[in-house]
Amino acid sequence: MTQNTVEKAPVTLLGLGAMGTALARAWMADGHPLTVWNRTPARAAALGAEGARVADSAAEAVAANALVVVCLLDDASVEEVLGGTELAGRDLVNLTTGTPGQARARAEWARERGARYLDGGIMAVPPMVGVPEASGYVFYSGSRELFERHQETLGVPVGTRYVGEDAGFAALHDVALLSAMYGMFAGAAHAFALIRKEDIDPTSLAPLLADWLVAMAPAVHTTADQLKSGDYTKGVVSNIAMQVAGTPTFLSTAEQQGVSPELLSPFFELMRRRLAEGSGEEDLTGVIDLLLQ
Structure with a gap:
């Protein structure tokens, strides 16, 4: 040496x-x-x-x-x-x-x-x-x-x-991050299924989808802040009442396109349960509490 x-x-x-x-x-x-x-x-x-x-x-x-x-x-x-x-x-x-x-x-x-x-x-x-x-x-x-x-x-x-x-x-930490990844993949799979029978090039949808997911990703910081503070109405942009009201459109679109709603329905059901139990002014953060056993 x-x-x-x-x-x-x-x-x-x-x-x-x-x-x-x-x-x-x-x-x-x-x-x-x-x-x-x-x-x-x-x-x-x-x-x-x-x-x-x-x-x-x-x-x-x-x-x-x-x-x-x-x-x-x-x-x-x-x-x-x-x-x-x-x-x-x-x-x-x-x-x-x-x-x-x-x-x-x-x-x-x-x-x-x-x-x-x-x-x-x-x-x-x-x-x-x-x-x-x-x-x-x-x-x-x-x-x-x-x-x-x-x-x-x-x-x-x-x-x-x-x-x-x-x-x-x-x-x-590993499983938490990978679980979020699979949730993202599930949403992307549903999105591609919606256009699968149409004259829409999936490669034209892909960059739009990727950009949209990137734009939505910072919402996790709001969720984390709400969980830490315990105030699920803090910084809300689209409250849960408004979002639940919109879910029939997603389900009807899936039905019209001949697409199973099985990737979305469980989350929509949790949203409806949380709305029934909590405040319509909350964010979607309260759904997390419903998952705890």
Whole structure:
């Protein structure tokens, strides 16, 4: 090493699916010594040819480095792969998609085995990894000290966002954002279905739809402010009474176009319930309270 050379932290990575492979290549490209293991040896062999050290077993990979990153199929896979390894003294970062409850249980499981634990929720797809301008990131929760110790290394593939000491918070943020995404996709699917039988080019609707969704997105800040203050009439632009009055038009249009209303009807029903129970001057924020069990 020369005087100006900075030695990069070594990393162990278990799991080389599309995301794991992308993470691996990003760390190697940044000069981090990498030890990998995968259930399917061929995937590990490909990275071995690119400079990674390929371990013969998960236990060998875990023993190689203090920082161990796991990116497997599900929580059951984490249990299966790590069950026979020696985790004492290891810094375990779990990027496997799971529920908040699974993350909390896994944090306790790791603690009982002498490991420090961080849970992660990846807000990126593989092509975004290693591409800073793509703006991907990972939510992290668990030990703040552990996060700060490895933040620079963890931030190499994608950005990092620490969301709290509760190990379940990363998964909760992940699922919350993805749930909103699927709601958006549901609305877009209904919109495209409405024009599907007409002489309307869907590629002409797409930019209008995208621009409209972008214009509406800042409404989440009003919702958050109303939830925090408890005043659901604060800053209302279109109150719930007015919006409920307009829902028959959406349902009639769907019927006339031969489109099932099943993506809209549940939300409209919640809106009607909230109007019946609350104030017509409220925003749609009160619907959130109806969802709580």
